[in-house]
Amino acid sequence: xxxxxxxxxxxxxxxxxxxxxxxxxxxxxxxxxxxxxxxxxxxxxxxxxxxxxxxxxxxxxxxxxxxxxxxxxxxxxxxxxxxxxxxxxxxxxxxxxxxxxxxxxxxxxxxxxxxxxxxxxxxxxxxxxxxxxxxxxxxxxxxxxxxxxxxxxxxxxxxxxxxxxxxxxxxxxxxxxxxxxxxxxxxxxxxxxxxxxxxxxxxxxxxx
Ligand SMILES: [Zn+2]
Numbered sequence: 001x002x003x004x005x006x007x008x009x010x011x012x013x014x015x016x017x018x019x020x021x022x023x024x025x026x027x028x029x030x031x032x033x034x035x036x037x038x039x040x041x042x043x044x045x046x047x048x049x050x051x052x053x054x055x056x057x058x059x060x061x062x063x064x065x066x067x068x069x070x071x072x073x074x075x076x077x078x079x080x081x082x083x084x085x086x087x088x089x090x091x092x093x094x095x096x097x098x099x100x101x102x103x104x105x106x107x108x109x110x111x112x113x114x115x116x117x118x119x120x121x122x123x124x125x126x127x128x129x130x131x132x133x134x135x136x137x138x139x140x141x142x143x144x145x146x147x148x149x150x151x152x153x154x155x156x157x158x159x160x161x162x163x164x165x166x167x168x169x170x171x172x173x174x175x176x177x178x179x180x181x182x183x184x185x186x187x188x189x190x191x192x193x194x195x196x197x198x199x200x201x202x203x204x205x206x207x208x
Pocket of ligand 1: 009
């Protein structure tokens with residue numbers, strides 16, 4: 001059985017959303033495309049035109065990953081400008097946005113109102129207060145490998161509604177099934193029901 005992998009960078013993975021590097025022309029399985037804040041250069045406008053064109057393909061399920069990251073050199077004003085371009089474009093083509101957010105939650109929260117499509121924060125690994133805050137503001141959260149290793153994150157997941165989460169490997173090399181097993185155990189449901197619920201979540205965000 002293969003489980004849906006919400007966000008990954010592995011071209012071999014067949015069941016999930018492959019995060020395409022903006023310069024790849026990728027016509028295979030379902031994918032997302034966007035300009036990661038680390039890839040913002042002075043040529044970002046040209047890169048964004050490529051993103052726009054490729055995002056129109058029917059197998060492009062989402063815009064991203066894109067967002068804000070205070071660890072990076074690109075200044076936050078520029079990151080915000082580029083991120084907002086992604087939001088406007090996603091609104092226009094009605095596709096959800098996969099978000100990379102590092103130490104920028106308050107800035108992200110204030111941009112949320114500009115999005116008319118679902119926003120999913122990927123690689124979420126923060127505490128229950130922030131998780132609940134995100135969900136009450138309408139975000140979805142996607143969890144990755146840290147969930148297998150961190151007890152506090154497991155406790156966070158226990159408290160969250162199943163219809164607001166996704167599971168992903170991101171760049172880590174491990175079997176997504178391991179994560180499904182862990183979360184099924186934490187939520188005290190069967191693996192099959194977890195799988196079905198997350199597929200339903202996917203339908204919800206791509207039909208909105
Ligand atoms: Zn990623």
